[in-house]
Amino acid sequence: NAGVTQTPKFQVLKTGQSMTLQCAQDMNHEYMSWYRQDPGMGLRLIHYSVGAGITDQGEVPNGYNVSRSTTEDFPLRLLSAAPSQTSVYFCASRNGAGGGPYGYTFGSGTRLTVV
Amino acid sequence: AQSVTQPDIHITVSEGASLELRCNYSYGATPYLFWYVQSPGQGLQLLLKYFSGDTLVQGIKGFEAEFKRSQSSFNLRKPSVHWSDAAEYFCAVGARKLVFGKGTKLTVNP
Numbered sequence: 001n002a003g004v005t006q007t008p009k010f011q012v013l014k015t016g017q018s019m020t021l022q023c024a025q026d027m028n029h030e031y032m033s034w035y036r037q038d039p040g041m042g043l044r045l046i047h048y049s050v051g052a053g054i055t056d057q058g059e060v061p062n063g064y065n066v067s068r069s070t071t072e073d074f075p076l077r078l079l080s081a082a083p084s085q086t087s088v089y090f091c092a093s094r095n096g097a098g099g100g101p102y103g104y105t106f107g108s109g110t111r112l113t114v115v
Numbered sequence: 116a117q118s119v120t121q122p123d124i125h126i127t128v129s130e131g132a133s134l135e136l137r138c139n140y141s142y143g144a145t146p147y148l149f150w151y152v153q154s155p156g157q158g159l160q161l162l163l164k165y166f167s168g169d170t171l172v173q174g175i176k177g178f179e180a181e182f183k184r185s186q187s188s189f190n191l192r193k194p195s196v197h198w199s200d201a202a203e204y205f206c207a208v209g210a211r212k213l214v215f216g217k218g219t220k221l222t223v224n225p
Contacts, residue, residue, distance in 0.1 A: 004158075031211075033213075035215075040124075040217060041217060042119075042205060042215040042216055042217040042218050043159075043205065043215040044215075045212055045213070045214070048211075048212065050211070058212065059214075090158060090159070092159075103149060103161035103164055104149075104151075104159075104161065104213065105161075106151075106158035106159040106160070107158055108157060108158045109157075109158055
């Protein structure tokens with residue numbers, strides 16, 4: 001049982017390039033989300049999804065795009081990378097599409113540097 | 116809007132000493148509250164959660180937390196800290212959208 005798998009673990013991009021961060025979970029969780037973590041800022045929600053075909057914006061969605069075609073996968077796309085998007089990105093999933101006292105399972109993160 | 120404040124950016128304790136990490140939240144309804152721990156270079160691991168019932172909740176690794184509605188607080192405690200507890204700790208609140216505090220880094224001196 002792998003949990004939440006994120007790839008790649010490290011990535012360096014040039015300004016203006018695009019890329020997709022992959023996230024897959026094998027727990028049949030309905031809810032998936034993307035966070036970015038910056039020093040002194042904690043984790044901030046980028047986008048989330050409550051099921052296949054349903055996504056919504058979080059606190060810091062600009063410059064990012066998501067889609068959810070399957071329950072298992074929730075990729076995060078950077079459309080045109082900027083240095084401000086240098087961060088560590090975490091994917092997380094949990095049971096339940098709506099609110100609930102469900103703990104999140106986190107991936108191990110993707111460290112992205114934009115130069 | 117929901118928010119979480121962790122007043123202490125960095126705490127240093129000696130091994131074997133007790134620990135309390137503070138968390139204050141703002142939330143419009145009965146909150147779902149969580150504590151997560153992050154070791155360097157790792158993802159976040161759930162320590163414990165509160166959603167209703169007994170206001171003192173037990174978690175993994177010997178941690179506990181107490182929910183105090185009157186103080187909007189959900190402080191994390193451990194009676195005796197081990198060197199392996201050195202990590203960053205995050206308090207979070209929310210249901211559909213989980214909002215995190217900025218974290219408290221714990222250093223444990225031998």
